[in-house]
Amino acid sequence: MESTIIKAVNYNAYFGDNQVVKEVSMDIARNSVVAVMGPSGCGKTTFLRGINRMHELVPSAHANGKIWLNNEDIMEMHPIVVRLKIGMVFQRPNPFPNLSIHDNVLAGYKLNGIKLSKSERERIVEESLVKVALWKEVKDSLMKKGTFLSGGQQQRLCIARAVAMQPEVLLFDEPTSALDPISTAMVEELFKELKKNYTLIIVTHNMQQAARVSDKTAFFYMGELVEYDDTKLMFTNPTDQRTQNYITGRFS
Amino acid sequence: MAQIEVEIQHLKEEVVNMGYLVKAQLQKSKTALTNFDKNLAREIVIKEKRVNGYELKIDRDCENILALRTPVAVDLRFILAVLKINNNLERIGDIAEGIAKYIIHTETKFTPQLLQRSKVLQMLEVGITILEDGLASFEHENTILARSIFLRDEFLDEVNFQAIGFTKAYMAENPSEIDETLYILSIIRKLERVGDQVKNIAEEIIFYIEAKVLKHNKDLLP
Amino acid sequence: MRWLTILLTLLCILPLIFILIYIIKAGISAIDWNFITNIPKPVGETGGGVANALLGTVIIIAVATIIAVPIGILTGIYLSENKKGKIAAWAGICVDILQGVPSIVIGIVAYFWIVRPMGGFSALSGSISLAIMMLPIIIRSTEETLKLLPDSLKEAAYALGMPTHKVIMKVIIPCGFSGIISGVMLSVARVAGETAPLLFTAFGNPFIETNLLKPMQSLPLLIFNYATSSYKDWQNLAWGASLVLLVFVLALNLLTKLMTRKWKVQL
Numbered sequence: 001m002e003s004t005i006i007k008a009v010n011y012n013a014y015f016g017d018n019q020v021v022k023e024v025s026m027d028i029a030r031n032s033v034v035a036v037m038g039p040s041g042c043g044k045t046t047f048l049r050g051i052n053r054m055h056e057l058v059p060s061a062h063a064n065g066k067i068w069l070n071n072e073d074i075m076e077m078h079p080i081v082v083r084l085k086i087g088m089v090f091q092r093p094n095p096f097p098n099l100s101i102h103d104n105v106l107a108g109y110k111l112n113g114i115k116l117s118k119s120e121r122e123r124i125v126e127e128s129l130v131k132v133a134l135w136k137e138v139k140d141s142l143m144k145k146g147t148f149l150s151g152g153q154q155q156r157l158c159i160a161r162a163v164a165m166q167p168e169v170l171l172f173d174e175p176t177s178a179l180d181p182i183s184t185a186m187v188e189e190l191f192k193e194l195k196k197n198y199t200l201i202i203v204t205h206n207m208q209q210a211a212r213v214s215d216k217t218a219f220f221y222m223g224e225l226v227e228y229d230d231t232k233l234m235f236t237n238p239t240d241q242r243t244q245n246y247i248t249g250r251f252s
Numbered sequence: 253m254a255q256i257e258v259e260i261q262h263l264k265e266e267v268v269n270m271g272y273l274v275k276a277q278l279q280k281s282k283t284a285l286t287n288f289d290k291n292l293a294r295e296i297v298i299k300e301k302r303v304n305g306y307e308l309k310i311d312r313d314c315e316n317i318l319a320l321r322t323p324v325a326v327d328l329r330f331i332l333a334v335l336k337i338n339n340n341l342e343r344i345g346d347i348a349e350g351i352a353k354y355i356i357h358t359e360t361k362f363t364p365q366l367l368q369r370s371k372v373l374q375m376l377e378v379g380i381t382i383l384e385d386g387l388a389s390f391e392h393e394n395t396i397l398a399r400s401i402f403l404r405d406e407f408l409d410e411v412n413f414q415a416i417g418f419t420k421a422y423m424a425e426n427p428s429e430i431d432e433t434l435y436i437l438s439i440i441r442k443l444e445r446v447g448d449q450v451k452n453i454a455e456e457i458i459f460y461i462e463a464k465v466l467k468h469n470k471d472l473l474p
Numbered sequence: 475m476r477w478l479t480i481l482l483t484l485l486c487i488l489p490l491i492f493i494l495i496y497i498i499k500a501g502i503s504a505i506d507w508n509f510i511t512n513i514p515k516p517v518g519e520t521g522g523g524v525a526n527a528l529l530g531t532v533i534i535i536a537v538a539t540i541i542a543v544p545i546g547i548l549t550g551i552y553l554s555e556n557k558k559g560k561i562a563a564w565a566g567i568c569v570d571i572l573q574g575v576p577s578i579v580i581g582i583v584a585y586f587w588i589v590r591p592m593g594g595f596s597a598l599s600g601s602i603s604l605a606i607m608m609l610p611i612i613i614r615s616t617e618e619t620l621k622l623l624p625d626s627l628k629e630a631a632y633a634l635g636m637p638t639h640k641v642i643m644k645v646i647i648p649c650g651f652s653g654i655i656s657g658v659m660l661s662v663a664r665v666a667g668e669t670a671p672l673l674f675t676a677f678g679n680p681f682i683e684t685n686l687l688k689p690m691q692s693l694p695l696l697i698f699n700y701a702t703s704s705y706k707d708w709q710n711l712a713w714g715a716s717l718v719l720l721v722f723v724l725a726l727n728l729l730t731k732l733m734t735r736k737w738k739v740q741l
Binding site: 052054057059080081083084087088090092094095096097098107108111112113145147148158161162165 | 558624626627629630631632633634635636637640644645648649651739740741
């Protein structure tokens, strides 16, 4: 199996005439954790959403350039297939409020009309919740509505929901910025585990988080990919002055 | 200016101030040695407290910046370098104090002949100069100046290398000055260490500015 | 200051209480088994009832709901999904204008568009005019409910690989269900008592009628005609019908509240 799972080549993204991502090329290795950081408005979230083709859902949004998933051009694939292989977790935990915890985990199957046998359903629910360290906490209240959990638990539920679809890649859009420090730490612990089976791409505002969890870090500034390197190098001796200015807080 | 920039600037100033204080101590010790001035030597011993005070303050400031500002990249390298430079300067201060203490405790003056043939005053002069250059290269982030220190330190190494030979010969010729000669031998040893400390300072400066580690790696030296 | 607000509040509640008491007193005596099962008898005969009006009201409103609900909900969904489009903007303006059109004008328009071409009065034309009145309420409440749902819900659904129509059918509508349902029920409560549009469309019928293409009786029409007649029997029937209508509308409002609470989704 090749070691590069996602490859972007000269990817550009626009909202109408406004170019938000400029000529971004990067290779992401299988089973690695890549952090994407940069100041507000630098294009990191837009780029992330380009990977699972959520970007094109916004009216007037368009993009060009190539992104490959396992050597397949994602623009040639059906967007739904892309999103089944590349899951996403958002900034604000968003479990479906009208579904129970159990149904939330299976939402990708149920709401898409995919039929599963009872034993398969139970297995998927348990496995997914175990993977996000939530099983013990909720196994006796699986029928409660998803919104009655705490913020950190809700976010882990959303990760379980994404993981249940057995994707290859998981995208995280500032996943802990709405969580308290303890929940944040729990989610960061999860990344270490999840990395064994999935490839993680995490957009974060929090530089220390990028430093803590990722193998490689990408720094975006004004739509460009300024630097993309091993995290250790990035934080001890970055190559680009802009990267250095950002991580040392010379501008936010 | 970001808060961390202000604090790093302040830290730099403190290190430079400590460095000039230590340089003054060395200069005074040279004068005291030349003129056998016990009063000046006592001044040096008193001033050593200030040097120690600086060391404690700089250590504390570094700790605060590490805890509160989570410095990375060049800022982090700077703090790590300052911690070591702080140490180096304090040791040089100790050496100056040590020389002063000898002067206070000897009964007989060191003869000009002893001072001249032992080259101890020249060593002091070279030590003071390279320390000055070290401080300048730290203040102005000048790695070329820092690199020039390595060569000039060799003079100190040479004199130290020949010290035993010189001591034996001089003691044979001047048996009345055996005590003083032995003191001078100790001072030569101490001054060679001054050279080492300044070399370490130069290595740390190059590390924080260029992210190159020259420690224990003779091949990278110019 | 406080006594002023209390006083004015009582001033609002009192008329309602008086109306209720009066109508209950006047109408309760008219309601018996004959009232519910018989059609109005000729003057002088006893035992008349309002069965035809009761049935007619139910049929006309049911058909109106069947017409208005799909159109209304789908329009509401369209407006909430396309907040910035030109069609959406114009449609929104039209809905607002429609809400303000007097009911009698709607009746007249229905008369010219439907009754005339059909060659006669019919329950269907009555249902259509009531449906037109129900539309703005259903559309606006659907739109507002869906607008309140956070975008993150839709995003979560899309990210799980759901196509747009499923996102709407399986996530948006279920989450907004209580708001939509309450909109529908409020619109029914609104038109249950409308008389003016039915004057020119359903027209009224002294007999029980189930054919939508024929004129049909309904409670408001009956009240209108019988209350102003000079026959005591008929006036009694009118009071009874008023009470029934009132109870119906009150019950509908209560039911709406209960259903909203039951279906309410904690966001």
